[in-house]
Amino acid sequence: MRIGIVAGEASGDLLGSSLIKALRTYHPELEFVGIAGPRMQRYGAHSWYPMEKLAVRGYIEVLKSYREILGIRNKLIQRFVTDPPDVFIGIDAPDFNLALEAALKKKGIPTIHYVGPSIWAWRGERIKKIAAAVSKVLTLFPFESPIYEKAGVPVSYVGHPLADAIPEILDRDAAREQIRLSHACPIIALLPGSRQTELDYHADLFIETAREIHRVLPNAHFVVPLVSRETRTQFETALYRKADLQLPITVLFGHAQLAITAADIALVASGTATLETALLKCPMVITYRMSNLTYRLMKRQGYLPYVGLPNILAGEFLVPELLQDDATPKNLARALLNILNHERVRTNIISRFAEIHHSLKMDNDARVAEAILPFLGKGRVRATGEFADRGIAANARAR
Numbered sequence: 001m002r003i004g005i006v007a008g009e010a011s012g013d014l015l016g017s018s019l020i021k022a023l024r025t026y027h028p029e030l031e032f033v034g035i036a037g038p039r040m041q042r043y044g045a046h047s048w049y050p051m052e053k054l055a056v057r058g059y060i061e062v063l064k065s066y067r068e069i070l071g072i073r074n075k076l077i078q079r080f081v082t083d084p085p086d087v088f089i090g091i092d093a094p095d096f097n098l099a100l101e102a103a104l105k106k107k108g109i110p111t112i113h114y115v116g117p118s119i120w121a122w123r124g125e126r127i128k129k130i131a132a133a134v135s136k137v138l139t140l141f142p143f144e145s146p147i148y149e150k151a152g153v154p155v156s157y158v159g160h161p162l163a164d165a166i167p168e169i170l171d172r173d174a175a176r177e178q179i180r181l182s183h184a185c186p187i188i189a190l191l192p193g194s195r196q197t198e199l200d201y202h203a204d205l206f207i208e209t210a211r212e213i214h215r216v217l218p219n220a221h222f223v224v225p226l227v228s229r230e231t232r233t234q235f236e237t238a239l240y241r242k243a244d245l246q247l248p249i250t251v252l253f254g255h256a257q258l259a260i261t262a263a264d265i266a267l268v269a270s271g272t273a274t275l276e277t278a279l280l281k282c283p284m285v286i287t288y289r290m291s292n293l294t295y296r297l298m299k300r301q302g303y304l305p306y307v308g309l310p311n312i313l314a315g316e317f318l319v320p321e322l323l324q325d326d327a328t329p330k331n332l333a334r335a336l337l338n339i340l341n342h343e344r345v346r347t348n349i350i351s352r353f354a355e356i357h358h359s360l361k362m363d364n365d366a367r368v369a370e371a372i373l374p375f376l377g378k379g380r381v382r383a384t385g386e387f388a389d390r391g392i393a394a395n396a397r398a399r
Contacts (some may be wrong), residue, residue, distance in 0.1 A: 001027060001029065001030050001031070001086050001376055002030075002031045002085045002086055003030060003031070003032050003033075003085055003086060003087055003088070003089060004032065004033060004076075004085035004087070004088035004089070004104075004109075005019075005020075005032050005033070005034040005035075005036065005040070005045065005088070005089045005091065006034045006035045006054075006076070006088075006089075006090050006091065006093065006096070006097055006100065007035060007036055007037055007040060007051060007091040007092070007093070008035070008051065008054035008091070008092060008093030008097070009051070009054065009092070009093065009194060009195060010037060010039075010227045010272075010311065011092065011194070011271065011272035011273075012037070012051075012091040012092045012093060012098065013037025013038065013039045013051060013113065014039055014041055014116070014161070014162070014272075015091050015092070015114060016036060016037070016039070016040040016045065016270040017037075017039035017040045017042065017043050017288070018165075018365060018368070019089070019091075019368050019372075020032055020040060020043040020044065020045060020363065020371045021043055021365065021374075022334065022364075022365035022366070022368050023368075023369055024043070024044075025365070025369065026369060026373060027376070031044075031046070032045040032046065032084070033045070033046045033048065033049065033075065034046075034047070034080075034088075035047055035049050035050075035051055035053075035054065035072075035076075036051065037051040040367055045327060046215060048075075048076070048079070048352065049072050049212055052195075052196070052228070053067065053068065053069065053072060053097055054093055054377075060184045069096065070249060073096060073099065073100055076100060077100060077104065080104055080109065081103075081104070081109075082109050084107070084108075084109050085108075085109065086375065086376050087109070087110045087112060087135075087372065087375040087376060088101060088104050088109055088110070088111045088112070089111075089112045089113075089114055089372070090111070090112070090113050090114065091115060092114070092115040093115045094113070094117040094126070094130075097113060098113070098117070098126075098129055098130060098133045098174040099133075101113060101133040101134055101301070101308075102129070102132055102133035104329060105132075105133060105134070105135065106340055108327070110375045111133060111134050111135050112133045112136050112137075112138060112375065113130065113133070113134045113135065113136075113138070113370060113385065114137060114138045114139050114368075115138070115139075115140055115160070116138070116139040116140070116141075116144045116147075116155070117130060122264040127147075127151045127153070128147075128151075129253075130148075130151075130153060131151060131152065131153045134153065134154075134311055134350060135154065135375065136154040136155065136156065136371065136375075137153055137154070137155045137156075138155075138156050138157075138158050138368065138371055139155060139156070139157050139158065140154045140158065140159065140160045140162075140360070141157075141190060141313065141360070142157055142359065143361075144157070145157045149331060152221045156367065156371040157362070157367075157378050158362065158364050158368045158371060159361060159362025159363065159364045159365040159367060160360040160361055161276070161365070161368075162275065162276055162279050162360075163279060163357055163360035163361040163362070163364070164313060164362075164363060164364050164365070165219055166257070166276075166279045166280060166357070166380045166386075168358070168361075170260060170261050170280060170281060172261055175258050175259075175261035175262035176262045176335075178250070178258060178262075179223065179250065179255070179258060179262055180304055181221055181223065181250070181262055184219075185219045185220060185221050186217055186219065186220045186221070186264050186265075186340060186390075187220070187221050187222075187223060187262055187263045187264055187265035188210070188213065188220055188221070188222050188223075188257045188263060188264065188265055188266065188336065188340075189222075189223050189224075189225070189260050189262070189265075189266035189267070189268075189277075189282065189396075190206045190209075190210065190223070190224045190249075190267050191225065191260075191268045191273045192205075192206045192220055192224070192226075192231075192235065192266065192268070192269050193231075193271065193273075193392075194227045194228075194231065194273070195231075196230050196231060196234060198269055199226065199231050199234040199238075200234075200279070201289040201290060202269055202287075202289060202316075203234055203235050203237075203238035203306065203331065204238055204242065205287075205289060205327060205332075206224075206267060206327060207235075207238055207239060207242055207247070208221045208242070208329035209267060209268075209329040209332040209333050209336075210249065211247060211329070212329045212332075212333035213333045213337065214247055214248070215281075216333070216337060217337070217359035220248070221248045221249075221250070222247065222248060222249045222250070223249070223250045223252065223259045223261075223262065223263065224249060224250070224251045224252065224259075225252040225253075225254060225255050225256040225258075225259040226251065226252065226253065226254075227254060227256070229253070232251060232253055232384055235251060236251060236372065252278050256273070256276065256305060257276065259279050260276065260277050260280045260282045261282070263282050264282075264283075264340060264382070265282065265283045265284060265285075265336055265340050265346075266282050266283070266284040266285075267284070267285050267332060267336060268285070268286055268287070269283050269286075269287060269288055270286050270287070270288040270307050270308050270323075272309070272322070274286050274308045274309050274310055274372060275309040275310065275313075277310075278309070278310040278313075278356055278357070279353070279356070279357050279360075280389060281350045281354060281357075282353075283319065283339050283345075283346050283349045283350065284310070284319050285319060285321075285322065285332060285335045285336050285339070286307070286308035286310075286311075286319060286320065286321045286328045287321070287322050287323065287332055288323050288324070288327065289323070289324055289327050290306070290324070292324070294359045295323075295324045305317075307321060307323065307375045308321050310353065310356065313356050313359075313360075314356065316353055318352055319321050319339075319349060320339075322335060351386075363379075
């Protein structure tokens with residue numbers, strides 16, 4: 001059996017790797033083809049195009065790559081229509097995947113969209129486009145399913161795999177030992193984003209923020225996990241360009257969870273990394289910069305006062321958000337130091353993060369498999385052993 005699959009960025013690659021692992025528990029022979037990142041490829045997925053081609057965020061930024069991205073999508077449609085998979089799964093990347101899913105669904109190919117587009121936050125009119133494009137939506141957050149149900153879109157809430165994978169109790173001392181950082185000094189994680197376009201806006205900003213903090217806390221150490229050679233090169237080039245080699249910064253290739261676990265606080269570019277940081281119980285400041293035109297367009301279409309996932313899930317400004325013009329090195333440094341220096345604030349944030357973690361821990365592997373298996377033409381496939389027991393437990397919690 002064959003599954004078409006497209007992930008457009010690092011967070012989708014993480015979800016896709018978990019999905020592949022879950023489905024192969026039932027069907028080891030499954031073949032996954034399309035666009036996959038390094039995690040998915042480690043589990044055997046075949047990528048016809050580099051995932052980085054889709055990892056572009058913002059209206060203006062996408063326009064620069066529009067022809068290439070459109071060409072990739074058209075070629076995918078042609079390949080999947082010529083040799084249809086049993087089911088197609090688009091992981092997030094709604095602007096790319098929904099049009100692809102609509103074309104395949106018209107040809108009779110079942111389509112699943114994994115990660116419900118954030119119609120609750122902005123562009124709610126997309127619900128009609130989603131309904132026409134998908135056979136089912138899999139949502140990560142509990143408040144999303146009723147929105148899709150009301151619109152008549154088949155939906156399953158599957159929880160978030162990060163909530164299952166990340167322990168609820170963490171050992172910060174062990175993490176510091178593993179990356180050889182002092183137990184005594186304050187450690188600040190810098191997560192400027194997974195896309196090269198994000199580093200274009202964030203590399204200098206994060207370095208300048210580190211410099212501001214270092215002036216106040218000369219014993220602070222900064223750790224920067226980066227997901228690819230390209231983003232690591234971008235960040236290191238910015239360090240050379242700004243002559244900030246004297247800053248105490250450790251740049252890691254991957255190991256984001258280790259860096260966040262070791263840190264006392266983090267500066268995080270808005271996106272899935274903010275959720276990962278919350279699940280790792282690390283207080284944070286959320287920031288983001290993009291082109292001014294893109295920011296104005298997106299802000300005009302937004303429904304919520306906050307953009308960071310921890311604040312959306314908490315229903316309040318649990319952690320600071322400093323975006324666009326407010327995202328200056330001085331503002332970011334001040335916000336980080338304010339949290340770092342107030343133990344009561346830090347304790348409250350960590351406690352609320354623990355509550356969010358518990359709410360998202362739903363045995364994602366079992367629930368994803370249960371939602372997708374009927375589309376493989378086998379109906380409900382009986383699982384054996386531990387995986388089946390976990391699925392039964394997840395269903396009981398859901399009811």
